[in-house]
Amino acid sequence: MDKQLATTIFESLASGVRLDVYRLLVKNAPNGLVAGEIATQLALPPTNLSFHLKALTQAGLLSVVQEGRYQRYRANLAVMRDLIGYLTAECCTGHPEQCFETDAAAGCCDAKPTLSSTPTDSTS
Amino acid sequence: MDKQLATTIFESLASGVRLDVYRLLVKNAPNGLVAGEIATQLALPPTNLSFHLKALTQAGLLSVVQEGRYQRYRANLAVMRDLIGYLTAECCTGHPEQCFETDAAAGCCDAKPTLSSTPTDSTS
DNA sequence: TTGATATTTCAATAATTGTTGTATAGTTGC
DNA sequence: GCAACTATACAACAATTATTGAAATATCAA
Numbered sequence A, B: 001m002d003k004q005l006a007t008t009i010f011e012s013l014a015s016g017v018r019l020d021v022y023r024l025l026v027k028n029a030p031n032g033l034v035a036g037e038i039a040t041q042l043a044l045p046p047t048n049l050s051f052h053l054k055a056l057t058q059a060g061l062l063s064v065v066q067e068g069r070y071q072r073y074r075a076n077l078a079v080m081r082d083l084i085g086y087l088t089a090e091c092c093t094g095h096p097e098q099c100f101e102t103d104a105a106a107g108c109c110d111a112k113p114t115l116s117s118t119p120t121d122s123t124s
Numbered sequence C: 001t002t003g004a005t006a007t008t009t010c011a012a013t014a015a016t017t018g019t020t021g022t023a024t025a026g027t028t029g030c
Numbered sequence D: 001g002c003a004a005c006t007a008t009a010c011a012a013c014a015a016t017t018a019t020t021g022a023a024a025t026a027t028c029a030a
Helices: A003-013 A016-027 A035-042 A046-058 A077-088 B003-013 B016-027 B035-042 B046-058 B077-088
Strands: A062-067 A070-075 B062-067 B070-075
Touching (some): A003 A016, A003 B003, A016 A035, A016 A046, A016 A070, A016 B077, A035 A046, A035 A070, A046 A062, A077 B077, B003 B016, B003 B046, B016 B035, B016 B070, B035 B070, B046 B062
C-alpha cells in the first residue's frame, strides 16, 4: 500500500454510487453479483454502472471474472484490510495509550460491539 | 455513520494533499500540530493548506482549537473507527467464514503485523 | 498605538469527474 | 448465418474540485 494506491481507493469510495456498489458487494461476499444484478438492485443505467465498476475495479477494490456473457464482480476484502493498516500503522507515535481501541474491523462477522459507540476522549 | 457522512469522509481523503495531512496528524496524535507546522512539513502554501484543512475538519476527521494566534489541528480517531465499522458491519451476510481476518486496525500501537503484506511506506 | 505573525476568506482560473445516449463487442441459442 | 442479450467504450456536456495570489481578520509584542 503506497500513497498513490490509497488515494485511488479513497477516490473510488468518494461517490455515493460507488459506495453503494462496494457495500452491496461486501454484503454479498464472497459470491459477488453480476453487473445486471447490481444495476437492478441500485436502479442505475448500465452505462453509468459500468463507469463506476471500472473505477472500483481499477482501484483494486473489486475483482471481476467472466461467466459466459455475464461479468461477475466481487469485493476484494484484502485490499480494504490493507488500506486500514495503511491509515493506522503509524498512529500516535510515542503515545500508544491514546490510540484506537480497535478491534475495529472485527465488527465484521466477529461482531464485537465494543467499539461502536465508545467515544475516546473528545475534543469536538 | 450514514452514507452521506461516509461519502464526505472518503472525499476528504481522496486527495494526495489531504491524505498527507491526515496521516501526519494521525502520526502526531494526540498532540496535533498547528497549521504552520503542517504547512512547513508538507511544503504547502498556507492558502492551499487552509482549503484542505477546512475540508478535513468539516468532514469530522480533524478537530481544531485556537491557541493564541495559532490553530491546532488534531486527528479525530473515533471518526475513523466508526467509518471502518460502517464499511465492515454488513459484510459477508450469511458467510462469516469468508470475512476479514482482522485484527486490522489493531496495527495501530498493538503492532500486530499478522494482516498485511507490506506494513508501511511512510514517505510522503 | 504600530508593525509583525498566523491563518482564513474571496475571486479567478485550471483541471478533473459524473452522467447520459449512441455505438460497439462478445455470448448464447436457433 | 441471424437475432436477442449483456456489458463496455466513446463523445458531449454538466458539474464539481484544486490551486493560486491578494486582501481581510485576529493575535502578539513593543
